[in-house]
Amino acid sequence: MRGNFVALQPLEDEDYKLFSQWVCPSKVSALARGAQDFVTEEEIRKDIVQGNTRYATVVTHEGKKIGFVSWQPLKYEGSYMLGGVIGDPNLWDMGYGAEASLLLMDYLFHSKNAHKIQFINGLYNLRSVRFLLKNKVTIEGILRDYIFLDGEYHDAVISSILRHEYYEYSEPGDMIPKSEKQQIREELYAYLQEHWKDECFPNLLRQGEKIGR
Template identity: 40%
Template sequence: MKGDYVSLRRMKDGDFELLADWIGGRVGTYGAGSPHFIRPEDLSRGADTFLMVVRNGGERIGVVSWRQLQYVGSYELGVAIGDESAWTDGYGVEAVLLLLQYIFHARNAHRVEMKAGLFNRQPMRMVTQGVMVLEGILRDYYFLDGEYHDAVVFSLLRDDYYELVRTLQLQPDTVPQAEKREAFKVFQEYLANRPQDHLSLLLNRGAGLGH
């Protein structure tokens, strides 16, 4: 999956080691309130599915993740830009948009949510720019620098996502609509030239198998 500035790809050898390094530093602090010293193998075996965020030039700069919640079609998403020099360049927003495209448009999601501490300015920009909908506040959710901080929950429903697609004029289709219409037209013309009972004949042939 490729955007204007970044692409998402599956995790490869060495990616989980890099992710573990990021989580053990400032990225872990911004994402979870403190560094998390975790083994790469634990990340690869956990409940989260990760995709590497790669700048369109090949450099690994972060990850996105998702996990299914209690109900089918309900997911919690995450994003972390590990390269601190890229924190204010919009890569995280584009990575989230690409992940939303995959989750809603390819996996038939109904609802997604994200959480972020109120000390983390980058996710707050996604909320204030209208990419996702503010849903609630979790009081004293994180403990950072000797004090408690609130977190916010923001989400999108399926209809919200497709309204976002229209508003931002996104083009999430993998197969262009014109190709889909052409394929349907070809098949429609094929059926028009078949006998009217063509499908019935095929079914009757199948009904005689095994006797």
């Protein structure tokens, strides 16, 4: 999937090492995971391979890998938890993370028939909370003392957006252009109109007679 600034692509072997660097104790991991843990490349690989969370790498149009987005199926069919981070703080506030999240939301709603996308963000995460507010999500509640960071507990906000709400505010990009879909429908209907009575229908009858014998 490709946007104006970044694209999403499947994980490659080298990405596990990048992930372990991005989520080591730092401001990046505090914002991405609400945690400060040392994790190895193998631990990251095992967690991703054996877990039910899916990941995609965020790549600039110049081919630089700068972060990841994730989606985790929740209890009910069509419900997902969305997450992600841009690994280099120097690239924050440039629109990369926001576009990557919107690309993933577009994928889940438009290609996976998602019904609900949910977010949990620490109330210290300025950029993520602003992104949620800007994109018309519904605040469902506050999770008290949900994350322990910098020697103290922090609340988190839980929010979501439903399928019909998403389509009210955005126009997802189609994999196949609408004009192309319409064109082939018109060509098919024109063909059937011309050939159905004398060719298509008699052929179907003959096939039915062969099967019945």
